[in-house]
Amino acid sequence: MTQASNSKRIDGEALAGQRLARVAGQVATLVDAHALTPGLAVVLVGSDPASQIYVRNKHRQTVAAGMHSYLHQLPDTTSQAQLLALIAELNADPCVHGILVQLPLPARISPAAVLAAIDPDKDVDGFHEVNIGRLWRGDDGPVPCTPMACRLLLHHVLGENLSGLEAVVLGRSNIVGKPLANLLLREDCTVTLAHSKTRDLPALCARADILVAAVGRPEMVTAEWVKPGATVIDVGINRIHDDAATKPRLVGDVAYDDVSRVAAAITPVPGGVGPMTIACLLDNTVAAACRQHGLTVPDADQTQAPTDDARRHYCA
Numbered sequence: 001m002t003q004a005s006n007s008k009r010i011d012g013e014a015l016a017g018q019r020l021a022r023v024a025g026q027v028a029t030l031v032d033a034h035a036l037t038p039g040l041a042v043v044l045v046g047s048d049p050a051s052q053i054y055v056r057n058k059h060r061q062t063v064a065a066g067m068h069s070y071l072h073q074l075p076d077t078t079s080q081a082q083l084l085a086l087i088a089e090l091n092a093d094p095c096v097h098g099i100l101v102q103l104p105l106p107a108r109i110s111p112a113a114v115l116a117a118i119d120p121d122k123d124v125d126g127f128h129e130v131n132i133g134r135l136w137r138g139d140d141g142p143v144p145c146t147p148m149a150c151r152l153l154l155h156h157v158l159g160e161n162l163s164g165l166e167a168v169v170l171g172r173s174n175i176v177g178k179p180l181a182n183l184l185l186r187e188d189c190t191v192t193l194a195h196s197k198t199r200d201l202p203a204l205c206a207r208a209d210i211l212v213a214a215v216g217r218p219e220m221v222t223a224e225w226v227k228p229g230a231t232v233i234d235v236g237i238n239r240i241h242d243d244a245a246t247k248p249r250l251v252g253d254v255a256y257d258d259v260s261r262v263a264a265a266i267t268p269v270p271g272g273v274g275p276m277t278i279a280c281l282l283d284n285t286v287a288a289a290c291r292q293h294g295l296t297v298p299d300a301d302q303t304q305a306p307t308d309d310a311r312r313h314y315c316a
């Protein structure tokens, strides 16, 4: 039954570690040269356990990179008006350069109203309608973190030139599928955005040089869906409860072992897109702080390389 895996495992954890070390160098430069410490405010409403894990991870990495982290954990009972009042405060706070409101929000609160209230220049998720417009027009602005993470992982495997490649993106969400389709289109891929109504999904996917799964269906993509030699990026994070006693197991939207037999390279879950997403969030925060102060983002190659000791700290 077991067949040796042919594919390269894309180590998102290691690549994210390198990126965090780079961000830390940029932060150190901003602090030394401009007395500017970038600050990120993360707002979580309610007690969803998965959201709490992500928010805690973001907080830890932000602090490890030398930035200020302002964590606002609001009760489940928070009203939309209370949340909007907090956002207004954060918009006005000069220490806060980036604002992220963790999604999903409780059903009572309109995500559209909340995202529209965030100052577009502090919108480090890139979810504000102004930033969606900038993205689709090809103007400068924050790029959503998970799509950016996918793009960086693809460049790591395939090099900088993705021109002419066939890309199939499974899933048409506003936070992953749609913005990622845009990024790949910009790089001259031929992009197909596939979804639940797409006919003959397996055959369509099997044409792809780049296959990205972002649908939230555990292990939906199997080897038959994948062209030999394709690069597969798995955005799914599904928690599987085998029984009530044990901790849930994380699986992606891709059947990893099965697809490993045919893909050239594949991201694992956990340890793939997730950690890279957080690294991109920190990038966006540094960029937002620089833009608000009329500074260019410090050249990563000229910043002081973190010491081994510091690196261990950043990546912990």
Ligand SMILES: Nc1nc(=O)c2c([nH]1)NC[C@@H]1CN(c3ccc(C(=O)N[C@@H](CCC(=O)O)C(=O)O)cc3)C=[N+]21
Pocket (backbone or CB within 6 Å): 053, 054, 057, 100, 101, 102, 103, 104, 125, 145, 146, 237, 250, 269, 270, 271, 272, 273, 274, 275, 277, 278
């Ligand atoms: N406003 C907003 N912005 C977001 O960027 C945003 C959001 N809301 N809501 C939820 C999704 C999801 N997301 C993840 C980030 C990191 C990991 C991550 O670090 N994952 C680890 C595993 C962590 C675990 O144990 O679950 C990994 O894949 O290795 C996962 C998921 C950001 N999101």
